[in-house]
Amino acid sequence: MEEEGESLEKFLKWASKIGISDSPSNHPLESSSCLGQSLCVSFFPVSGGRGLAAARDLRKGELILRVPKSALMTRESLMKDEKLSVAVNKHPSLSSTQIFTVCLLYEMSKRKSSWWYPYLMQLPQSYDTLACLGHFETEALQVDDAIWAAEKATSKAECSWVEAIPLMKELNLKSRTHSFRAWLWASATISSRTLHIPWDDAGCLCPVGDLFNYDAPGEDALDSGDSFVTDDPSDWRSASSSLWNGDTTEQYDGEQLDVHLFRLTDGGYEEDVSAYCFYARRNYQKGEQVLLSYGTYTNLELLEHYGFLLDKNPNDKAFIPVEPEVYSSCSWPKDSLYIHQNGKPSFALRSALRLWLTPKNQRRAVGHLIYSGSQLSVENEKIVMGWTVKTCKAVLKNFATSIEEDKLLVREINKIEDFGRSGKLVNVLSTFEGEARAFLENRCMINGESGVKLLEFRVIRRHIDRWKLAVQWRLRYKRILADCITFCTEIINKILSVNGSAMRTNTQ
Numbered sequence: 001m002e003e004e005g006e007s008l009e010k011f012l013k014w015a016s017k018i019g020i021s022d023s024p025s026n027h028p029l030e031s032s033s034c035l036g037q038s039l040c041v042s043f044f045p046v047s048g049g050r051g052l053a054a055a056r057d058l059r060k061g062e063l064i065l066r067v068p069k070s071a072l073m074t075r076e077s078l079m080k081d082e083k084l085s086v087a088v089n090k091h092p093s094l095s096s097t098q099i100f101t102v103c104l105l106y107e108m109s110k111r112k113s114s115w116w117y118p119y120l121m122q123l124p125q126s127y128d129t130l131a132c133l134g135h136f137e138t139e140a141l142q143v144d145d146a147i148w149a150a151e152k153a154t155s156k157a158e159c160s161w162v163e164a165i166p167l168m169k170e171l172n173l174k175s176r177t178h179s180f181r182a183w184l185w186a187s188a189t190i191s192s193r194t195l196h197i198p199w200d201d202a203g204c205l206c207p208v209g210d211l212f213n214y215d216a217p218g219e220d221a222l223d224s225g226d227s228f229v230t231d232d233p234s235d236w237r238s239a240s241s242s243l244w245n246g247d248t249t250e251q252y253d254g255e256q257l258d259v260h261l262f263r264l265t266d267g268g269y270e271e272d273v274s275a276y277c278f279y280a281r282r283n284y285q286k287g288e289q290v291l292l293s294y295g296t297y298t299n300l301e302l303l304e305h306y307g308f309l310l311d312k313n314p315n316d317k318a319f320i321p322v323e324p325e326v327y328s329s330c331s332w333p334k335d336s337l338y339i340h341q342n343g344k345p346s347f348a349l350r351s352a353l354r355l356w357l358t359p360k361n362q363r364r365a366v367g368h369l370i371y372s373g374s375q376l377s378v379e380n381e382k383i384v385m386g387w388t389v390k391t392c393k394a395v396l397k398n399f400a401t402s403i404e405e406d407k408l409l410v411r412e413i414n415k416i417e418d419f420g421r422s423g424k425l426v427n428v429l430s431t432f433e434g435e436a437r438a439f440l441e442n443r444c445m446i447n448g449e450s451g452v453k454l455l456e457f458r459v460i461r462r463h464i465d466r467w468k469l470a471v472q473w474r475l476r477y478k479r480i481l482a483d484c485i486t487f488c489t490e491i492i493n494k495i496l497s498v499n500g501s502a503m504r505t506n507t508q
């Protein structure tokens with residue numbers, strides 16, 4: 001721990017020397033640390049671990065950190081190394097991100113002789129992004145779409161690694177540095193830590209600037225909170241704007257997002273001062289964690305690019321299976337048909353279902369009502385809500401575990417972690433059953449009969465973290481569906497009660 005503290009201190013000193021500063025003044029005094037005037041490094045156990053805290057009260061919009069261009073790690077800056085640059089130029093088919101990944105591994109291989117050594121030592125040793133999940137954790141996601149996304153992330157990483165091997169061999173990288181494990185580490189470093197810069201789509205690594213943890217943007221702006229009849233069409237546009245570079249969300253090109261609405265105020269590269277500048281997005285009290293928005297992400301996207309998720313994510317979505325005819329009978333893109341994190345079906349999902357559940361010969365006549373978001377009839381609305389309830393119930397019933405069981409499992413995972421920390425996992429193996437028991441036997445190699453523990457806690461801990469993320473993710477998904485059932489049932493009851501009283505009024 002002391003070593004970690006020493007290494008951090010050296011890093012902050014190095015950062016100060018290369019011009020990184022949190023001073024509110026444009027001409028900061030020479031200091032032994034780049035922090036202390038606006039920010040300080042702190043630990044936030046439930047919101048990102050290591051992060052940056054306000055060193056004093058900060059006002060919204062204040063400049064809180066400046067990182068000069070010369071301190072940004074980019075392909076360009078790393079390729080000042082001639083050997084690297086000559087080798088890279090012989091492989092023009094590699095993508096900018098593949099090249100940046102090789103550059104990072106090459107720089108790591110220099111160890112203490114690297115100019116970036118103090119920074120490289122601060123990078124995490126492992127990540128929990130989707131591509132890093134093993135088979136057990138991937139299966140623990142339970143939802144087919146999520147399992148598919150994890151498998152795709154791994155196979156994509158494997159393909160880009162295979163393509164880059166010839167370059168890494170040419171650079172004489174040791175087998176450990178050009179292994180798939182090393183590649184996953186470097187790719188996850190780039191995916192979770194690079195910032196957007198205008199001159200290179202691979203982005204840049206920004207020492208100190210990459211210590212800000214994440215907060216979701218625009219809770220109010222993005223959560224349409226759509227009322228029953230007049231929905232906000234913004235929910236069927238793919239809202240995606242990011243200063244962080246890991247954002248690969250595809251934009252719905254039919255209906256371009258009003259980027260100004262979602263423009264993030266946290267910071268960006270500023271040409272006039274040749275520096276990455278970060279601003280306080282709101283007022284902060286001394287000691288509070290200062291957060292950045294990396295962009296708009298669902299929990300699955302956060303897992304994919306950053307290896308974490310939020311328990312309360314205003315941008316989370318759940319997709320449910322719908323008949324192919326629902327897609328073909330409307331012009332909304334597939335990814336706009338989802339359920340909001342608060343359980344409300346999206347504008348597009350509701351509208352598409354209204355159309356699909358209208359007899360075919362009447363669809364043309366109601367098209368204008370559908371696209372304006374209006375209800376067609378009380379009967380149609382009841383059928384739409386009923387179909388949604390039935391589908392959500394069927395999806396929930398199909399899972400191997402219920403919401404309650406998943407909640408219990410999260411508690412068991414916490415217990416496993418505690419027992420593992422105190423070295424008592426082997427003794428308590430028999431007290432666990434089902435998925436927890438399977439995890440201990442398959443992932444931690446704890447054999448029930450011989451009671452032999454084969455993996456050290458450091459490795460077990462990594463598996464636990466990833467498995468817990470997968471279980472938390474599926475629990476969030478299931479809760480969205482359960483909330484959707486409640487929401488739609490309330491609507492049906494409202495319709496029934498209004499209709500009932502209308503009928504009573506008519507017969508009186």
Ligand SMILES: C[S@@+](CC[C@H](N)C(=O)[O-])C[C@H]1O[C@@H](n2cnc3c(N)ncnc32)[C@H](O)[C@@H]1O
Nearest residue numbers: 047048049050192193210211212213214306308
């Ligand atoms: C840019 S780094 C932020 C600094 C990082 N905590 C560190 O110690 O280097 C992004 C990573 O921090 C973690 N992180 C950021 N925000 C988080 C949050 N709100 N909750 C949990 N983890 C978070 C994730 O591991 C993510 O990949």
